[in-house]
Amino acid sequence: MRQHFCILLSALVLVVGSVAGCGAALDTSAVTTGGASLNPQPRENLRDGGSLTTAITEVSPQWNTFHADGSAYTLALWRWYNPNLAYFSPDGEYSPNPDYLTDVRTEIVDGDTVVTYSINPQAFFNDGTPIDYRAFVETWRTSRGIDDRYIVSSTDGYSQIASVTRGLDDRQAVVRFDGVYAWPDGLFNLVLHPKAASPDTYNKGYVTNPHAEWGAGPYTIASYDPNAGTVVFERNPKWWGKPGKLDRRVFRQLESQAALNAFQNGEIDVAGVATKDARARVLTMNGIDIRTAASPQQALLALNLDAPILADRIVREAVMTAIDRETLARIRFTGLDYTEELPGSLSLYPFQPGYRDNLAGVVSYDPDRASRLLDQTGWRSGDDGIRTKDGARLSLTLPNIGDDTTTANLSRALQAILGKVGIDLVVTQRPSSDFSTVVVNKEFDLFMMGFASSDPFGMAYFCQIWCSDSQFNPAGAGTPELDGQIEAMAQIGDPTAQIAAGNRVEQEAFRQYSNLPLFNGPAMVAVKEGLANYGAGQFYIGPIEDIGWEK
Structure with a gap:
């Protein structure tokens, strides 16, 4: 699955993601990659409203990030309107997202790794279905690799799970591995809606159909134009957590040169600049930051x-x-x-x-x-x-x-x-x-x-x-x-x-x-000044509702 593994990327100028760390001022000195770079700011320093528009290499027709035909770009869009159950620090330290998980307990029981997920009782998919142990069961069942009707991108980890069962109530999932598993924090960071778990729906149901009703989170899809390659997200009225700071989050499918032109013209707010020509073009601009970090690519x-x-x-x-x-x-x-x-x-x-x-x-x-x-x-x-x-x-x-x-x-x-x-x-x-x-x-x-x-x-x-x-x-x-x-x-x-x-x-x-x-190379992104909690930051995954513009 795309939430935790190596993800296919186009060409060699790699994907720009929302990542964390310290802000980096614009300069022409040697590139360094120590730590992460994103201008971290608390919510109270951000204004409510505004939009963030970025380029994306491809709006894949396959929106199911668990499917083998998904890509890094599938995952980038998926995270903006589906449950993200886990956060990661820039160096890869795991922590559960409290909007979905109130507790995650990992222990060894009779020689097996057992992970107990306690799910926030406020957590619901947009169609009203509770996010409960059933989502964990179906995520495991479709990803474990036993049923070849599912064209799954990865069975790693899920194939080593012996059972996923109901815990004390529906809002608790108990995952038991067959033996000791080394990397439990890499699993169930995203979950599949149970209604998407039939083979036909899993494989074909998301093709040019994002199924926003099966999502959850601070944002939901406002519009999707597969011909133009444009996706617009807006605040989700069914979200139970802190509201997103942005009014709109826009992705536009653009070639690299078109993306640079759009950035220079003020049409988009971020551009990847980890190449000579791209960096040279933005170094002449005012009112931008270049944010750099080591790249897990x-x-x-x-x-x-x-x-x-x-x-x-x-x-x-x-x-x-x-x-x-x-x-x-x-x-x-x-x-x-x-x-x-x-x-x-x-x-x-x-x-x-x-x-x-x-x-x-x-x-x-x-x-x-x-x-x-x-x-x-x-x-x-x-x-x-x-x-x-x-x-x-x-x-x-x-x-x-x-x-x-x-x-x-x-x-x-x-x-x-x-x-x-x-x-x-x-x-x-x-x-x-x-x-x-x-x-x-x-x-x-x-x-x-x-x-x-x-x-x-x-x-x-x-x-x-x-x-x-x-x-x-x-x-x-x-x-x-x-x-x-x-x-x-x-x-x-x-x-x-x-x-x-x-x-x-x-x-x-x-x-x-x-x-x-x-x-491997560095991650380098140019952003308009004032954009907070976004940039280059190694393994960082954080709350998208905290991405926004400084007051």
């Missing part, structure tokens, strides 16, 4: 194992060995005065405890070796420098999503890098709105994309990237043997021990040569 190159040429593991190894990641990182961070060591994990980030470079010893840049590997597989250099085999050219396609200049530069650089070893990389241009189509239909040989983590429990979601039957595995990698190792790792109840085991398994997973980490 990963850019990677996925290789489609279903593509005939890439079905050969040695060819995939050659492709990865030929790629100069340092050059790609320099292009990505040009103009930001920012550097980082090359990432070596798709599970944890360098700023997290337990992180290890699991790519080391598996892939390193060596174009001469890449050429030898291609020779070994029968791909011989042709007169034009492109390799051929049995009359076919060694030609691969890479869709370039959106109109961001940095992403286009990266695509061209990758094209040149692979060309040096005789690989013809054909870059095709696709609009941002095609992102889900490209991923779901696997319309690529190579694809630069991103993952975003919405909580710090990366090892809990290892299966999403690497399991052979995962709906969230764009490369199509995985083997029964690796699946077994992942399952055994997931059973380890001690978090530190599970991370150590996960690092060993991830190194083995990288030997499939299916996913190549490229870089």
Whole structure:
């Protein structure tokens, strides 16, 4: 599910979210990523009213964030009109949202992790249905992976639950795991309305239909235009908590350049500026802040194992060995005065405890070796420098999503890098709105994309990237043997021990040569001055009703 795991992102200029920390003044010095940055303010410092308008890369037709076709953008919209049962600090510390949960108690009972959720008796879905243990039951039942009629994005954690039952009354849910589970705080942070729990409704009912009546929270949907890609939220009259400070929250589907133009013209209030050109454009503006933090997001190159040429593991190894990641990182961070060591994990980030470079010893840049590997597989250099085999050219396609200049530069650089070893990389241009189509239909040989983590429990979601039957595995990698190792790792109840085991398994997973980490990068957003409780803040998830404008 999208509330807690690595989330698909379009291209490499990653999603802007509402996150927390200290405000950052506009300057032209080197980018730093210590802590979080959002101009935190108490409610009494905010005026009632106003609107917040931001760009979004894609308004996905699939509004069900639990569904495999959802994306980071699905989740960003979902959070504005559905129950958010948990908050996270910037460094990933969990706390229940008291508007929904009055108490969460975790204990070990007879060798099993048992979590008891006491639900606020004021909590109701917008259609009048109580938010009670039934929502927990249906969230578990649809996400546990037993019924393959549900096209679920993630079964991680839910597949290890033995039972979800009624507690002392309907407003208490008791979740019992089969053994000790390491990451219980990553589950049930969002819940599904019981009316959405039939397979047909789960899979198809949310397609171009947000079902605001099945939501709950400070805001609800005022309008949704699937053609224009515009979503407007307004205060929810059925909300029992503190009212939202904003009158309206607006999302507009815009390409990167259009979003920057709209920000400069005052049409939107926030713009992502974690690229050279974008940052340079906003540095000339008055009345804005640039807010920066370390980013729990990963850019990677996925290789489609279903593509005939890439079905050969040695060819995939050659492709990865030929790629100069340092050059790609320099292009990505040009103009930001920012550097980082090359990432070596798709599970944890360098700023997290337990992180290890699991790519080391598996892939390193060596174009001469890449050429030898291609020779070994029968791909011989042709007169034009492109390799051929049995009359076919060694030609691969890479869709370039959106109109961001940095992403286009990266695509061209990758094209040149692979060309040096005789690989013809054909870059095709696709609009941002095609992102889900490209991923779901696997319309690529190579694809630069991103993952975003919405909580710090990366090892809990290892299966999403690497399991052979995962709906969230764009490369199509995985083997029964690796699946077994992942399952055994997931059973380890001690978090530190599970991370150590996960690092060993991830190194083995990288030997499939299916996913190549490229870089992480900073989160950088430009915002109009006075916007509070919004910006860049690592794992932060907080009360959306407290986002607003200073008095």
